[in-house]
Amino acid sequence: MLGPLPYCADADGCLNLRLSSEDRVRGHLGLIEVRRGSGAAIGEIDVVPDKMSASAYELLRVDLERTWAGLLFDPNGVGKLRGALPSPIELWRALEQPLRDVAAEPRSVIASREGARRLESVRRPCELTAGVVRASRLDRAGRSRVLARDVTIPENALVTETLRRLVFYARRRTDGLEVANRASRLLRSEPFASCAAPNRGMEASRLRTLHDPRYRRVDQVRRVLERPEAHATEGPGEIRLGVKAMPRLYEYWVFLQVLEACRERYGPPLEPGFAVLGTRSRSGTVRLGIPSGAEVEFPGGVFASFEPLITSSGQGWQGLENVPHPDRHLAQDLITPDVVVLRREPEPVLVVFDAKYVGRRWVDYEAAKIHSRYSRVRLQGVPVVRNVLAAHPHRGKDSQWAGYGSVTMIPGETTDLSAVLP
Helix, strand or coil: CECCECCCCCCCCCCCCCCCCCCCCCCCCEEEEEECCCCCEEEEEEECCCHHHHHHHHHHHHHHHHHHHHHHHCCCCCHHHHHHCCCHHHHHHHHHHHHHHHHHCCCCEEEEEEEEECHHHCCCHHHCCHHHHHHHCCCCCEEEEEEEEECCCHHHHHHHHHHHHHHHHHHCCCCCHHHHHHHHHHHCCCCHHHCCCCCCCHHHHHHHHCCCHHHHHHHHHHHHHCCHHHCCEECCHHHHHHHHHHHHHHHHHHHHHHHHHHHHHHCCCCCCHHHHHEEECCCCCEEECCCCCEEEEECCCEEEEECCCEECCCCCHHHCEECCCCCCCCCCCEECCCEEEEECCCCCEEEEEEECCCCHHHHHHHHHHHHHHHCCEEECCEECEEEEEEEECCCCCCEEECCEEEEECCCCCCCCCCCCCC
16 A cells, blocks of 8 residues: 555566656655555655656745745735845846847956966067966967956956846746846856956946946846845745755745735734744844744734644643544654644634645545644643644645645645635
8 A cells, every 4th residue: 555545566576666757645745654564664765856846846845935925025925025126027127238248248357367468469568477488489379467357346247146136036936037047057057157246336336337337227127136135035944955855845935925925814913923934034134933932913812823742641732732633543642733723712722723735635544644643632622623624736626524634735826725724
């Protein structure tokens, strides 16, 4: 048994299975329990995404960062962020011609640097070195100091930094993928690839760029991208794992969607609001991250938490008590569901969301499994769980049974959770 699905091994006890071509397991990510037909557990298989998942991963990453940054920079939701800044396409249109002109003829200074020079080519005293003289005896060029154009100046570094900020901003927007790709390609070309970010000379370089219309237009776009809403973000840490991090990123994304739904239903969060979703560094960037147990409070005594710790002793999150399942194979003293929404007033009600990036045929199986894990929670001796829902990315696969079910949540698409919130 692979999860809920039966398979037959060959005479040698081997099972060959191609996940991408087998309809019953296609699209499944994460752990799969392996059991014998008798029910005895053998182990687990960890299914990671392949290259075919790249497009789905990119969509998830973009929507995750857009929603995440929107909640952080606007306590009332993402609407203000969308309306306050121009789209990446508009910013690229303003930058495209100045960038082309700068790349063709960047500002530069004459600087002395080490190079090769033949004796007959020497034109200045500084170019005549002992190395040039010795090499001339062998009819070769020698090491010398030569004067050349240097484009690694603060003005061009300012343009490079503007491009970097545009890449970060465009990646957060669903309409900015093409702009991010174009800006990234330009950053890998000269003169921008050689220019570091501006530091002390930035303000002085801005004054010099006022007299050059090309750089002046770039500086105008940079000022737009310096607004708090457009600051570059870092993380979450799992991003560096690429498509392998999809199951974890999907858990983050589901939590953010629940927060947005709670904001729409109950109103803006109470202090400190969505600040728990990230921290600002000294450089001005925002480091995204959701620690286990992170909590956001909404009006009316409503709390939303990510991976809260709920123990059988009632000493965990919000004083909730997990009652172990009577079946010893299912019993757990400690549970950490992905997302929990608790409404304490007028009477306590709890809804659990558990992110499951699994194959379509596995949704019902996973929903029943999480129901057995998370349905036995009480507060002050009173059972409070109304619903346990498996969040999954498959259209038309919503089911609601007694106390549990599944809900479709697809990155890049709007999900209405108003009917299932407490």
